[in-house]
Amino acid sequence: MTKYKDDKEYLFIIDNIMENEEFKKMDNIKHHNTTRMNHSLKVSYYSYKIAKSLKLDYKDVARGGLLHDFYTDKISDCKKVKDKILLFTTKHPNDAVENASNYFELSEKEINIIRTHMFPIDYKIPKYAESWIVSIVDKILSVGEVSKKFGYKLTYIFNLYLLFLLNVIK
DSSP: OOGGGGOHHHHHHHHHHHTOHHHHGGGGSEETTEEHHHHHHHHHHHHHHHHHHTTSOHHHHHHHHHHTTOOOOOGGGOOSHHHHHHIIIIIHHHHHHHHHHHHSOOOHHHHHHHHTTTTTTSSOOOOSHHHHHHHHHHHHHHHHHHHGGGOHHHHHHHHHHHHHHHHHHO
């Protein structure tokens, strides 16, 4: 996933987020079978590429995708599995909006991207096409990351699907 490092326009869009000390801490937080930073970069970059090819607001997509999991880790404080699941699926998007708003100026679209990225697991329906893109890319990548626990076959399937989507949209 080093391809994003060659995309100067993308790097310019996300520069102030990547330089933020609080945001950098996400590189030390485990998320699926990667770090929350790595996951967020993938969601952001793939969503950015799709939005750009569709002539949508790719800047908000890049930023919203990068910030979609920028929440404080209250999940590990929960004792019951049920509470962890509830907190993760329904509360972390709002926590991410609140946390991101403390450090960055967010557009209405970026807020919607972050707040609705858990759809359809959460009931908040995306309002913009850009929000739908981030939500779908997040699901595809998350399933691929989680599937590594069960073998690489599922990962290959979801990576092929994502590549197919990227190529069809070109």
